[in-house]
Amino acid sequence: MQVDIQNLTKKFGNVVAVDSLNLDIKSGEFVAFLGPSGCGKTTTLLMVAGIYKPTDGIMRFGDVVVNQLQPRERNIGMVFQSYALYPHMTAYSNIAYPLKLKGISKNEQNIRVQRVADVMGIGHLLDRRPSQLSGGQQQRVALGRALVKEPDLLLFDEPLSNLDARLRLTMRGEIKHLQRDLGITSIYVTHDQIEALTMADRIAVMNQGKLEAFDTPEGLYERPKTLFIAGFVGNPPMNFVDVEVSQNGAGPVATNNDLKTHFTIDQVEKVLAHKGPVTMGIRPEDIVVDDGSDIRGEVYLVEPLGRDDLIDVRIGDTRMLALSDPKLKIQPGDTVGLRFNPERLQFYDPQTNQSLVW
Amino acid sequence: MASQSNGGAVQAAPSDPTLNQRSRTRALAANLTAYSFLAPAGILVILFFFIPMLLVILMSTTNLATDNFTTNIAEWQYVGLRQYETLVNDPFASKVFFNTVFYVLCTLTFFNVTMALIVSLLTVHIPRRSGFFFRALWMLPRITTSAIYIMMWERILADVPFGILNWFNELLGQAPVNYASDYTWVFVIVVNGFIGVSFGMIIFTSAIESIPKDIMNASLVDGSTLIQRIRHIILPMLRWPLLFVITYQTLSLLTSFEQILLLTDGGPANRTEVWALAAYHRALSNYYGNTQWGYGAAFSVVLVVIGVVLAVVYMRVFRFNELVAEPKIEVL
Numbered sequence: 001m002q003v004d005i006q007n008l009t010k011k012f013g014n015v016v017a018v019d020s021l022n023l024d025i026k027s028g029e030f031v032a033f034l035g036p037s038g039c040g041k042t043t044t045l046l047m048v049a050g051i052y053k054p055t056d057g058i059m060r061f062g063d064v065v066v067n068q069l070q071p072r073e074r075n076i077g078m079v080f081q082s083y084a085l086y087p088h089m090t091a092y093s094n095i096a097y098p099l100k101l102k103g104i105s106k107n108e109q110n111i112r113v114q115r116v117a118d119v120m121g122i123g124h125l126l127d128r129r130p131s132q133l134s135g136g137q138q139q140r141v142a143l144g145r146a147l148v149k150e151p152d153l154l155l156f157d158e159p160l161s162n163l164d165a166r167l168r169l170t171m172r173g174e175i176k177h178l179q180r181d182l183g184i185t186s187i188y189v190t191h192d193q194i195e196a197l198t199m200a201d202r203i204a205v206m207n208q209g210k211l212e213a214f215d216t217p218e219g220l221y222e223r224p225k226t227l228f229i230a231g232f233v234g235n236p237p238m239n240f241v242d243v244e245v246s247q248n249g250a251g252p253v254a255t256n257n258d259l260k261t262h263f264t265i266d267q268v269e270k271v272l273a274h275k276g277p278v279t280m281g282i283r284p285e286d287i288v289v290d291d292g293s294d295i296r297g298e299v300y301l302v303e304p305l306g307r308d309d310l311i312d313v314r315i316g317d318t319r320m321l322a323l324s325d326p327k328l329k330i331q332p333g334d335t336v337g338l339r340f341n342p343e344r345l346q347f348y349d350p351q352t353n354q355s356l357v358w
Numbered sequence: 359m360a361s362q363s364n365g366g367a368v369q370a371a372p373s374d375p376t377l378n379q380r381s382r383t384r385a386l387a388a389n390l391t392a393y394s395f396l397a398p399a400g401i402l403v404i405l406f407f408f409i410p411m412l413l414v415i416l417m418s419t420t421n422l423a424t425d426n427f428t429t430n431i432a433e434w435q436y437v438g439l440r441q442y443e444t445l446v447n448d449p450f451a452s453k454v455f456f457n458t459v460f461y462v463l464c465t466l467t468f469f470n471v472t473m474a475l476i477v478s479l480l481t482v483h484i485p486r487r488s489g490f491f492f493r494a495l496w497m498l499p500r501i502t503t504s505a506i507y508i509m510m511w512e513r514i515l516a517d518v519p520f521g522i523l524n525w526f527n528e529l530l531g532q533a534p535v536n537y538a539s540d541y542t543w544v545f546v547i548v549v550n551g552f553i554g555v556s557f558g559m560i561i562f563t564s565a566i567e568s569i570p571k572d573i574m575n576a577s578l579v580d581g582s583t584l585i586q587r588i589r590h591i592i593l594p595m596l597r598w599p600l601l602f603v604i605t606y607q608t609l610s611l612l613t614s615f616e617q618i619l620l621l622t623d624g625g626p627a628n629r630t631e632v633w634a635l636a637a638y639h640r641a642l643s644n645y646y647g648n649t650q651w652g653y654g655a656a657f658s659v660v661l662v663v664i665g666v667v668l669a670v671v672y673m674r675v676f677r678f679n680e681l682v683a684e685p686k687i688e689v690l
């Protein structure tokens with residue numbers, strides 16, 4: 001089912017939690033709402049669920065305007081961070097509850113609960129209460145409860161945040177797989193960009209109640225349109241330096257007091273056309289440790305990440321995060337040379353925070 | 359507690375006798391501090407609860423009354439359990455017993471539990487501030503001085519020109535009604551019930567508000583209406599608060615009597631006389647021409663025994679011991 005959101009706004013008193021949001025979610029699509037705490041992503045989800053009533057704007061499921069519909073009239077399934085299982089009911093009763101409310105016969109309830117339980121691999125746990133289940137098992141029951149009524153729309157509110165890292169990885173794959181198999185349109189709220197990047201077809205990045213971008217994971221990562229997205233998406237985060245851009249004999253060059261680097265990106269003219277200072281962005285993985293480089297700085301901190309070392313380098317007043325090969329055995333206090341990949345630089349207008357390139 | 363602290367100290371320094379001695383002294387000093395803080399409350403409880411209770415039990419084995427009254431315990435005329443024999447065979451006592459059961463059951467059912475539930479369920483489903491306002495209104499009967507509260511009710515029930523209810527009757531062209539005597543039980547229960555609602559209301563409201571928001575939302579998404587959510591989710595999760603309110607309020611209703619004393623004084627014709635009031639009337643009021651301290655004390659002791667038995671049962675049911683945690687602070 002298609003979900004169309006236009007100018008959706010939610011105010012709590014004078015606080016604008018969600019500010020004129022526009023989203024067009026295709027049928028069967030998996031969309032993630034990504035943003036820091038308090039950015040309005042959960043508020044938006046609760047409006048889609050029908051728990052909150054929007055202050056302004058229109059929400060359509062297919063062709064139906066659902067603004068005034070109660071949650072029970074929307075045929076949605078929802079999974080919560082806290083699992084939100086009913087503690088006084090067994091796993092079976094929890095899953096059967098939506099069916100019971102629909103007035104479906106006991107026999108049919110039984111068949112459908114068993115079927116969902118088999119898919120989720122919790123058939124042997126059905127007579128236990130939530131308190132007798134582990135976190136992962138509880139989340140499977142919660143997922144089963146959301147799926148059992150065959151919803152048109154699945155809503156996830158940070159469903160994996162309470163699980164340990166290992167289990168999170170497994171469940172991530174399972175949810176993704178299940179969603180693709182069933183083809184149910186899904187909205188997935190998370191503050192974890194890895195989850196959003198790995199699971200979603202498209203990601204809606206939100207910041208302070210506003211939609212910053214609505215794009216594919218690849219688009220967000222490769223072509224960040226705003227400074228916020230550039231800094232928010234990607235781990236370790238992108239480095240930013242204020243520079244002046246100019247054209248010299250060897251081509252376009254970005255300079256400030258501490259460093260100077262050539263760049264060869266596609267839309268060079270757009271960057272050169274900009275008057276005044278620009279903010280240059282470069283991801284840690286696009287920086288190479290090269291002692292032949294002119295850009296030299298002192299290593300302040302080394303964080304071993306296993307496959308790479310994350311090094312924090314001070315170049316004059318400029319701080320740079322870069323990834324280096326652990327075999328180089330870089331130590332804090334060492335002086336290293338850094339070379340930026342000239343094709344991978346991003347440029348932003350510091351006044352508008354918009355990209356000069358995309 | 360003393361033995362426990364000492365035990366810990368001994369274990370900490372098993373080999374060194376001087377150290378052992380010193381820590382034992384320290385533990386003793388710490389315990390002394392603790393007991394000295396407990397002492398004032400302890401003395402009050404002993405002085406104004408345990409000693410009076412023992413005196414009442416003692417008194418219930420005498421035939422102390424106006425004609426042989428003395429404050430010298432040695433001169434009391436002890437009659438063993440004869441007062442209890444009288445009580446068991448007294449038709450008045452059995453009438454009072456059934457009055458009390460009726461009073462406690464009705465007040466508890468209609469007000470202390472049902473009305474309290476209704477008020478909390480309604481006030482948590484409206485905007486927070488309005489909910490708070492209505493709950494504050496329901497607190498008024500409890501925080502109003504009982505004498506004033508009862509005087510207000512007397513005015514509500516009185517004849518015209520004072521009685522508000524009868525004033526409405528007159529306005530509607532109805533004949534005046536003698537509410538105070540024709541509907542005595544109704545008003546005894548309503549008057550006490552209005553006071554009782556707030557206790558359950560506070561317990562239930564906080565219990566409902568402590569149900570996680572996600573669970574409340576999940577039930578709506580799963581397809582329940584607000585009524586179904588109350589039936590399937592909220593009420594089952596209120597099991598313990600419900601049990602607690604029922605048990606606690608049974609005890610307090612059993613011993614409550616001042617409102618009835620002021621409103622009807624057990625009348626008309628003993629119709630609203632309850633057990634605690636009967637004890638008071640026998641022992642402390644000479645309405646019957648002869649105050650019978652011995653007999654009244656027997657009434658009181660029966661009430662104390664019922665109370666203690668119920669309290670022990672409730673503590674078992676609620677596993678009171680598990681609710682009281684070991685202190686986290688080791689040394690004062």
